[in-house]
Structures are given as C-alpha cells and as structure tokens.
Amino acid sequence: MWKLMRAEWQYSRAVLGVTGAFCLLIAAAYCLWGGSESQAGLRAFRVLVIFCVSVVWLFQIIRRQKEAVDRLHRLLPVSQVQAGLFRVLFLTGFWGILMLFFTVGRSIPGGSAGAAALGRDVAAFSGVFLMANGISLISRDHRYTALNRFWMTVVRTMIAIFLVSGYLLFMLHGALANEMGSLMPGFDTGFRSVYRSVSGSLGILSSGLLFTWLSVYVYCRRVDYKE
Amino acid sequence: MAKAFECVDVVKTYRDFQLGPLNISLEPGIVLGYIGPNGAGKTTTMHCLSGLVRAEQGRMTIFGRSNDPNSTAWKQDIGYVGDVHVFYERWTGEKNLKFISRFYDNWSDKRALELAKRFELPLQKRARDLSTGNRVKLSLVAALAHSPKLLLLDEPTAGLDPVVRAEVLDTLFEVLEDGERSIFYSTHILSDISRLADELAFIRSGTIILRTAKDDLTGRYRRITFSLEAEDLLIEHASSQEREGTTWQIVTADAGETLKELHELGAEKIQESRMTIDEIAVQILKNRSEKS
Known part of the structure; x- marks a missing residue:
C-alpha cells in the first residue's frame, strides 16, 4: 500500500502542492493578521479547506475515470484490501495534514478557550469529509459488485439522500453560515446544535469512519475491476 | 510440478x-x-x-x-x-x-x-x-x-x-x-x-x-477433391463439403478413413492437400459437431 501511496504522491504532487500551498499561505495570513475575530476566522479557514480538498477530490475523480487506475493496481501484486485502503486513505491523509494546519492555525488566536469548539468543529468537519470521500468511492464501486437489483436501488437511494440532505446542506451551511441562518432559522439553530455538541460531532465523525470502512468493504466485494 | x-x-x-x-x-x-x-x-x-x-x-x-x-x-x-x-x-x-x-x-x-x-x-x-x-x-x-x-x-x-x-x-x-x-x-x-x-x-x-x-491437428485435417456422380454424399469425418457438377471438395478431420471411404464409393481423381492452421481453425469453429 505504501508503494501505491508514494506513487500517487509523486504523480499528484503538482495538484496537491499548488492547492495545499495556496491554502496554507492564506491560512498563515489569517493567523498573522486576521485571526482576532475567531468566528469569522473559522469560517474562512473552513472555506479554504473545502476549496482545497474539493480541487484535489475532483482531480482524483476525473483521473480515476480517465486513467483506469483501479485496473492497473489490480494487475499488480497488491492485495485487494491494500488497494482498497490506499484509495480511501490517500485523500484522507491529505485531509489530515490540512486539518493539522487548520487546528494549529486556529488555536493561535483562539487560545485554550476556543480549543473545545475547535475540536468539535474539526471532528464534525472531518466526519463529513470522510462520508463524502467514502460515498464517492462507494458510488463508483457498487455497480461492479454482485448486489442484486433491490440492494443496488437501496445503495443508490442512500447515496442520493446523503448527497442532497447531508453533504450539500452541511457544506453550504458551513460556508455561508449567516445567509443560511436567515433563510432557514429553525434549520440553522437545530443544525448548529447538533454538530457543535460533543455527541453530535463525534456521531458525525463516527459516521464518517463507518463510510470509510464501507468503501473498503464494497471495493473488496467488486467482481469486476475492468473499467 | x-x-x-x-x-x-x-x-x-x-x-x-x-x-x-x-x-x-x-x-x-x-x-x-x-x-x-x-x-x-x-x-x-x-x-x-x-x-x-x-x-x-x-x-x-x-x-x-x-x-x-x-x-x-x-x-x-x-x-x-x-x-x-x-x-x-x-x-x-x-x-x-x-x-x-x-x-x-x-x-x-x-x-x-x-x-x-x-x-x-x-x-x-x-x-x-x-x-x-x-x-x-x-x-x-x-x-x-x-x-x-x-x-x-x-x-x-x-x-x-x-x-x-x-x-x-x-x-x-x-x-x-x-x-x-x-x-x-x-x-x-x-x-x-x-x-x-x-x-x-x-x-x-x-x-x-x-x-x-x-x-x-495439422496432421489430421486435409482438403480432398474428387470426382463422383452423386446427388448427395454423407462422408464420415467430413466437416464441410462443396460440389460443382461432379467435382466435390470436402474437408476431413481424418484423411485416412475418408480416403478409404471414397475408394469404396468409386470416387475418381482423388487429390488431397494440406491445410493451414487458419483454414483448419475456421472449419472447427464453424462446425459445432467437433467434440473435445
């Protein structure tokens, strides 16, 4: 798996490097000159991270479709589990590094007082990212499994529900917090109360980990790796 | 091994x-x-x-x-x-x-x-x-x-x-x-x-x-042409046959047996020729009756 990770890093470092450096530069600027208002800073960092990961994520999706990477990896002496883990962990690792910088950057102005809020935010945010990453891989793999028509419909319905009600709303809310609040006040209050609580944020993170595991599980259930 | x-x-x-x-x-x-x-x-x-x-x-x-x-x-x-x-x-x-x-x-x-x-x-x-x-x-x-x-x-x-x-x-x-x-x-x-x-x-x-x-395979298959007055022919081992007037052309998977049979039928001007792998493969794939 580490050989695949290394190759992927070498292959994608232009995209990873440019978007990551851009994000870090802006984050550094906020830490030094814009971090006095913690709420505004938090939102801005979040938007940066969403932008950065979205670029890399889209790059991975497009490349996967154009370059038959899964097929290449299945032909090599790499076990199915390792190949499945690599697919989900590569982008997760990139996310983890960004979250580290995000956390460090936000703790400087916020100090220990904001640490708990920051921790809950990172947990919830990471959970949603893991769900999105897992879902994108599951939606790609499930059609190649031996699931019958009924279960395929169930899986596709779950993917649609998650995308529409979960991921998009969360991302929109995160990026445009005040605007969403004015449009849907009840939703905004309720939503914030969930993901800002310890149980809510840990629940979201746990869901993300579950989807991560599911993505490897579904990958290993594929009966066809031709693309 | x-x-x-x-x-x-x-x-x-x-x-x-x-x-x-x-x-x-x-x-x-x-x-x-x-x-x-x-x-x-x-x-x-x-x-x-x-x-x-x-x-x-x-x-x-x-x-x-x-x-x-x-x-x-x-x-x-x-x-x-x-x-x-x-x-x-x-x-x-x-x-x-x-x-x-x-x-x-x-x-x-x-x-x-x-x-x-x-x-x-x-x-x-x-x-x-x-x-x-x-x-x-x-x-x-x-x-x-x-x-x-x-x-x-x-x-x-x-x-x-x-x-x-x-x-x-x-x-x-x-x-x-x-x-x-x-x-x-x-x-x-x-x-x-x-x-x-x-x-x-x-x-x-x-x-x-x-x-x-x-x-x-190349040893067994042969193309055989011959002359014979007959409306219809049933040759064992023949995988295909064509006729033009009294001239017949068959492909056989067992040349030895087929030649014996033709002699018994009174066929004349019998000529056999070897076939290439391509020609044999076409015959085999066309003919469902070939068994493994």
Missing part, C-alpha cells in the same frame, strides 16, 4: 453471455494457443486468470496457488498483457516501468532496458503520447521484465507492425528456451500461434470445443 494454471468448473456470467463451465489447464513449459471468434470468451478467461474479474463458480489456481484477490504471491509468477493497456498517463514509459518494478521481486532493470531497445520503444515519451503499438510494447516489457513463469497474452500482437510482431515472437521464443515457462496466448492471428504453440484450444460461445496438439 504444479500446473501453470488450472480452471475447474469456472463460470462467469454477464447479462447476455456465460463463460463455462470452463475446465482447462496448462502444464509448465507448454504454449497453449487460445482461438475463438469475437465474443467467444477468450478475454473473459484471461480476465478471470489475471484477477481482473471474479468468477461466480469454480476455482482457479496458478502454480498450485489459488488466485485469491487478497494474496499477492501468485501474481509474482504471471506476466499479463491484456486487451487494455493501462499506465500512469502523465508519466513516461521509463517512469511507469520504474513504478511497476517496485512490486516484483524478480524484476530486472537491465532486462527491461534490453527489451525496450529491442522493441524500439521510446521510453522518454509520456504514456498518453504513445501510439497503440507502443503501448502494447510497453505492456510487453512490463510483463516480461520480471521473468514470469506464466505469460497471459491476450492478442499481444494486435496493433503491431510486421517487423515488431516478428521481434515479439522471437522474444517469446527466447522466453521458452529454458523449458520452464508457459504461455497462454489468445489470438486471431493464427499465423503467430502456428509458429509458437504446442497445443491449441478452440473456444466458442463460452465453451471449449476442442483441445489438441498443434501437430496432431
């Missing part, structure tokens, strides 16, 4: 096609030509053996080891050149080979470079800029550079010019020189396989209809 590969009751089903139940094996050191029309199941068989596709039933082994998707040891023993040639497109051929080399214990950079030179493969070009023929060559180099014990070749010379095709076949001959390597070779270009193969297996509609030694 364990068989190079063995398929026992293997079944793979698609919406409008079923491969199998497939029972086929290959002894070490043998070249088996796999011949069939488009859609017969040749590529599906290769996909199942290489691990790209999982059969619903049956078992497959490579040198005695199950081709379990979670095991990697069996993949060290095979080199695969498939119907699609996949690489990291923005990397050069050289960089792709370097990436692939990390996964094989017996990889030889020297051998890879020698093969690339022999095939006149431009290693400094990006994979996405390679022509179809050069992509095939890069796949061949990647498949051969770690000296695998079993080569799975799915129409490897498709897209190659005659000079390179001859070079590829020469290289494959060299691979076979030590007598321990095996090749499973599917092709439409029967002139390639007639040179290389020890045995031939014919597949149609997902089922193997005949497996035989190549020399046995």
